[in-house]
Every structure is written in structure tokens, then in C-alpha cells.
Amino acid sequence: xxxxxxxxxxxxxxxxxxxxxxxxxxxxxxxxxxxxxxxxxxxxxxxxxxxxxxxxxxxxxxxxxxxxxxxxxxxxxxxxxxxxxxxxxxxxxxxxxxxxxxxxxxxxxxxxxxxxxxxxxxxxxxxxxxxxxxxxxxxxxxxxxxxxxxxxxxxxxxxxxxxxxxxxxxxxxxxxxxxxxxxxxxxxxxxxxxxxxxx
Numbered sequence: 091x092x093x094x095x096x097x098x099x100x101x102x103x104x105x106x107x108x109x110x111x112x113x114x115x116x117x118x119x120x121x122x123x124x125x126x127x128x129x130x131x132x133x134x135x136x137x138x139x140x141x142x143x144x145x146x147x148x149x150x151x152x153x154x155x156x157x158x159x160x161x162x163x164x165x166x167x168x169x170x171x172x173x174x175x176x177x178x179x180x181x182x183x184x185x186x187x188x189x190x191x192x193x194x195x196x197x198x199x200x201x202x203x204x205x206x207x208x209x210x211x212x213x214x215x216x217x218x219x220x221x222x223x224x225x226x227x228x229x230x231x232x233x234x235x236x237x238x239x240x241x242x243x244x245x246x247x248x249x250x251x252x253x254x255x256x257x258x259x260x261x262x263x264x265x266x267x268x269x270x271x272x273x274x275x276x277x278x279x280x281x282x283x284x285x286x287x288x289x
Contacts, residue, residue, distance in 0.1 A: 092225050092262050095232040096120045098254075099127040106237045109251035109285075114258070128156050130234035134184070134193035134227075136220055138238050141176040141201040143169045148203075148241045153194065157187050165196050176201070179212050182219035184227055193230055195220050199239045206243040211282045213238040213250045217257035225261070252285035 096119060100106045107122050114120040127135055127149070139150045143166040146154070154162055164185050169177050177183060182197035197216045206212060216238050224230045238254055239245035259265045269275040281287050 092119075092221075093231070094119065094221070094224055094262065095132070096258075097123055097130060097132055097232065097234045098237075099123045099125060099130065099234050100237055101126060103237060103240070103247065106240060106247040106251065109247045110254075113251050113255035117258075119262075120258075127234050127236055128152060130191055132191050132232040132234040133230045134195050134224060134232070135191045135234040136236060136238075137194050137196045138199045138216060138236060138241075139165075139196060140203055141169075141178055141198045142166075143177065143196075149236055157189060157194070161185060161187065161194065180215035180219055182216070182223045184223055184230070191234065193227070195223055195230075195233065197223075197238075199243055203242050206239055206245055209283065210239065210243070210245065211253060211279065212243065213245055214253035214257045214282050217254045218261055221258065221261040246285070248285040249283070252287070253282055256282060 098110050098120060107124055110122045137150055137153050139145055143162065145162040168183050169175065177198050179198050179200065182195050185194045185196055186192060187194060197220045199212050199216045200206060220235060224233045237250050240247060240250045267278045
């Protein structure tokens, strides 16, 4: 089990806070906070952007206003250096800043800004990427995470919280699903889209 501390942060979204509480209740390393994520004292905060690296909307825009447009420049340079020239949903990179929080974990929740369909598992994929990067980074012991896919993506609070917890349970607790057959994988995929199936 990882010692990583998570601060799930929402801004005037009490329903999201309540849904997080349902799922993460009892997780001593998870804190649910209502407030400005940019004021977090964590080592890192999450930028839930797009695969191309533009940071000119939503929470990303607030991040660039605080840290400067060089953050977008750093991110796009990192993306352009990859073979695919995109940061796919399910991938993440850590960008270092000169302010607090010192690190930004950029994890796209969509390829381009758009409203997601009910078939999306993007919050799950993004959360897995965020946690995996944070655990591997030697200087990151705490991360502030917003509601994934709940802004432009339009995902419901219940669905986002459910998918975020399923990713957390796998990465932090090591409760990885076993796919012995295609049907096992299919059942897991369907469960990701059933917010009432939490523990």
C-alpha cells in the first residue's frame, strides 16, 4: 500500500464531495476538501486537460494564469517529443514549476475538449495515470486532485467518484482485476460504468 496522500478537492460541488465520501470513507490517506485547488499545500496538483496540451480553458486556464503560459509550453514540448505527438487518456506527465505546488501532473481526461458520452471510462483511466505517476515520483508525497471529467466532460459526480475510486483501489491497494477470459474484461469494463456498484 502506498503512503501517498490524496486531497480530493472540489469547488462548490457538494454533490461531488458527497459521492467521494461514499466511496473513500475510511481511507485514512484520502481527504475531501471544498475550496480552491490552486491554494493547495500538496506537493502536486492535477491538471485534467486534453491530449494535445492546450491549457486555455477550465481549470487548466486557471493554472496557466497562476503559473504562466510557460507551463503550457513545457507540456506541449514534452508531448511533441513523444512518438505519438499526443498524451493519450490513460497517460500522464509531471511538470515542475517554481511555485507551490511544485509539480503539476498533467493527465488528459479527453483527447480534445468535448462532452463525454455515458460510455466513457476516462475518469478511471486518468486517475490510474495520475496515481501511477505520483507514486513513482520521489518528491511527490501528496496530490490535490479535482473531479475528473466533471467539468467540460459533463460526467456525473457519482460516475466520476466511482471510476476514481476503482482506479485508486487498483493502484494504491493493489486490487488489480484478473482477466482470465474476455468476459472477465468485459464485466470489469461494464462495472466501471455502473456507479452504484461501489463497495
